[in-house]
Amino acid sequence: MMRILALSGEVFRHSSLCQGHRSFKAVAALRSPLEAIAPPPEAEEGFEAAAHSAAHLTDLTCPASWYPAARMMRRRIVAHMGPTNSGKTHAALSELKAAGSGVYCGPLRLLAWEVAEKLNADNVPCNLITGQERRKVPGARHAACTVEMASVTRTVEVAVVDEIQMLADGSRGHAFTRALLGLPAATLHLCGDAAALPLLRQLIADAGDTLEVRTYERLLPLVPQPAAITSLKTVRRGDCLVAFSRRDVHGIKRAIDSHGALKCCMVYGALPAEARTQQATLFNRPRTGFNVMAASDAVGMGLNLNIRRVVFTSMEKFDGTSFRPLTPPEVKQIAGRAGRYGSKFACGQVTCLNEEDMAYLHTCLAAENPVLESACLFPRYQQLALFAEQHEDMNLADAIEQFAERATLSDHFFFSDYEAMHKLALMLRHLPLPMRDAYTFAISPADPDDPIISSALLSFATAYCQRGTANVALAQSVPVRPARNEAELASLEAAYAVLDLYVWLSHRMEDGFPGRAAALQQRSAIAALVEEALPRIIADPEAISRRQKSRERKVLMETTRAMQEHFNGASWDRKLGLTLAPPVYDHVVPGAPVPVKRKRKKYSA
Numbered sequence: 001m002m003r004i005l006a007l008s009g010e011v012f013r014h015s016s017l018c019q020g021h022r023s024f025k026a027v028a029a030l031r032s033p034l035e036a037i038a039p040p041p042e043a044e045e046g047f048e049a050a051a052h053s054a055a056h057l058t059d060l061t062c063p064a065s066w067y068p069a070a071r072m073m074r075r076r077i078v079a080h081m082g083p084t085n086s087g088k089t090h091a092a093l094s095e096l097k098a099a100g101s102g103v104y105c106g107p108l109r110l111l112a113w114e115v116a117e118k119l120n121a122d123n124v125p126c127n128l129i130t131g132q133e134r135r136k137v138p139g140a141r142h143a144a145c146t147v148e149m150a151s152v153t154r155t156v157e158v159a160v161v162d163e164i165q166m167l168a169d170g171s172r173g174h175a176f177t178r179a180l181l182g183l184p185a186a187t188l189h190l191c192g193d194a195a196a197l198p199l200l201r202q203l204i205a206d207a208g209d210t211l212e213v214r215t216y217e218r219l220l221p222l223v224p225q226p227a228a229i230t231s232l233k234t235v236r237r238g239d240c241l242v243a244f245s246r247r248d249v250h251g252i253k254r255a256i257d258s259h260g261a262l263k264c265c266m267v268y269g270a271l272p273a274e275a276r277t278q279q280a281t282l283f284n285r286p287r288t289g290f291n292v293m294a295a296s297d298a299v300g301m302g303l304n305l306n307i308r309r310v311v312f313t314s315m316e317k318f319d320g321t322s323f324r325p326l327t328p329p330e331v332k333q334i335a336g337r338a339g340r341y342g343s344k345f346a347c348g349q350v351t352c353l354n355e356e357d358m359a360y361l362h363t364c365l366a367a368e369n370p371v372l373e374s375a376c377l378f379p380r381y382q383q384l385a386l387f388a389e390q391h392e393d394m395n396l397a398d399a400i401e402q403f404a405e406r407a408t409l410s411d412h413f414f415f416s417d418y419e420a421m422h423k424l425a426l427m428l429r430h431l432p433l434p435m436r437d438a439y440t441f442a443i444s445p446a447d448p449d450d451p452i453i454s455s456a457l458l459s460f461a462t463a464y465c466q467r468g469t470a471n472v473a474l475a476q477s478v479p480v481r482p483a484r485n486e487a488e489l490a491s492l493e494a495a496y497a498v499l500d501l502y503v504w505l506s507h508r509m510e511d512g513f514p515g516r517a518a519a520l521q522q523r524s525a526i527a528a529l530v531e532e533a534l535p536r537i538i539a540d541p542e543a544i545s546r547r548q549k550s551r552e553r554k555v556l557m558e559t560t561r562a563m564q565e566h567f568n569g570a571s572w573d574r575k576l577g578l579t580l581a582p583p584v585y586d587h588v589v590p591g592a593p594v595p596v597k598r599k600r601k602k603y604s605a
């Protein structure tokens with residue numbers, strides 16, 4: 001079947017954007033979820049296809065021409081450039097609030113939650129749209145969403161894209177590129193690091209929009225410390241200890257809690273979003289008893305935390321294949337969380353746990369962030385589907401691989417990492433799924449390297465393929481009691497992730513995944529179990545007096561109640577869900593492989 005892409009690169013064929021093609025060959029490893037590749041359903045409207053050659057199908061040299069709504073406007077783009085904690089987002093949000101309609105696009109669900117909450121609290125009705133949530137507010141003309149969910153067809157007065165430097169991120173960057181080129185907003189505010197500015201100038205000029213640049217300095221100074229803390233015994237109130245694995249974050253909490261003088265919260269990527277918010281709230285609020293934070297590098301972006309001092313426990317992280325040193329932009333992004341404007345601290349401080357890391361810390365803090373040279377790009381679903389149609393019996397996995405090999409891009413773009421999506425597509429290729437459904441499963445937020453979540457995805461896809469629907473019972477097997485140790489907490493986190501995946505799928509394949517309400521209720525119940533377990537999971541039970549325990553419980557209840565009032569949404573009804581006696585299950589997913597036991601790093605107080 002031969003069809004043409006009505007919105008192909010033809011429109012811009014002779015513009016500067018179309019010069020300097022290059023073929024893409026190399027594909028780096030991908031670890032983060034590829035939800036980013038999924039355009040929201042409405043994003044594809046108007047994309048009519050007709051006949052063309054395979055070469056045209058893989059021509060990605062003019063991505064600005066993929067977005068007619070934005071191209072019909074002469075957009076005013078305002079770039080707010082500066083380091084972390086410099087008030088960029090605050091300034092852009094003020095303009096968003098004052099507009100008659102608008103959208104905030106953030107890199108994280110928690111940031112979208114925070115902005116929706118802020119706008120609603122300021123009497124600007126604001127919807128919340130993320131991969132897993134659609135929260136409608138009556139009369140809302142504003143929305144806060146994750147960048148992947150941004151509509152490129154709904155025209156608004158003002159749009160904000162936060163952390164725009166992420167357009168150069170290998171795996172999620174294409175969602176930022178899409179928002180930059182495609183948001184139909186009269187004024188588009190871009191907040192991020194100044195290293196992105198030359199690339200933004202180029203892309204904005206090529207798209208025919210105008211650019212205004214505002215630069216920012218940190219609101220409170222960030223002071224690098226001359227010496228390392230050398231021992232966790234010298235940790236102080238307001239410290240945030242940064243580690244690079246869940247296991248190390250737990251180890252740090254265990255060491256600090258066992259020392260007895262301070263109490264430690266935890267934030268890391270695998271924690272349910274609700275639990276992360278709870279931990280941040282306990283840390284930020286005075287008199288909760290929790291005064292130190294152990295966090296993964298997830299802390300670098302997102303939650304606003306009242307951190308006095310950031311302490312790097314290591315200056316290298318595992319990147320999926322080997323340990324590598326943190327890059328200067330990563331170090332600055334994380335360090336910059338110290339000294340939040342409006343907190344009780346006069347400045348932010350940054351140091352390391354180990355003296356031998358100090359020289360590298362200082363080097364990174366003094367280094368200029370390298371200028372970004374190209375933006376991440378991934379074809380739209382229709383392009384991939386048309387490409388596959390031109391080859392007999394081509395499955396999604398092969399289509400992705402061959403498309404990437406043949407794709408031509410201009411010098412300002414690079415082809416997205418697609419390894420995770422490709423792995424999932426390979427896993428599902430034996431199922432007779434229509435291409436569109438296979439694509440949806442492949443871009444789901446399932447980590448292909450996580451045996452529990454990938455086996456859950458396979459069960460869902462198999463049931464969907466065989467019976468047309470996947471029951472939420474497939475996602476069950478949830479332990480009902482609060483976790484008593486780290487291993488039980490890990491199973492709760494995995495159970496949460498499986499239910500989260502079900503909810504994500506239910507928003508895209510409603511008939512096939514009819515159990516969203518039950519999944520939400522169970523997910524909320526698990527989030528509550530995690531929250532209940534977190535404050536005391538590592539602490540030595542003997543060391544906690546009865547009085548301490550009852551005080552902690554009171555604080556926890558007060559915090560949860562305050563958050564329920566704040567959010568006033570379905571996911572905060574979980575305590576109620578718990579009292580409705582959720583079913584008892586033995587393990588997370590039947591037959592799932594047991595995680596390999598790894599050697600533990602010891603943290604001592």
Ligand SMILES: Nc1ncnc2c1ncn2[C@@H]1O[C@H](COP(=O)(O)OP(=O)(O)OP(=O)(O)O)[C@@H](O)[C@H]1O
Binds near residue numbers: 082087088089
């Ligand atoms: N003018 C202001 N008045 C009151 N609070 C402010 C003001 N500017 C910034 N803040 C507060 O300071 C904190 C940091 O601001 P903001 O999030 O805008 O910084 P940012 O530069 O966008 O940082 P990041 O890149 O880390 O998101 C926020 O809690 C914000 O509410």
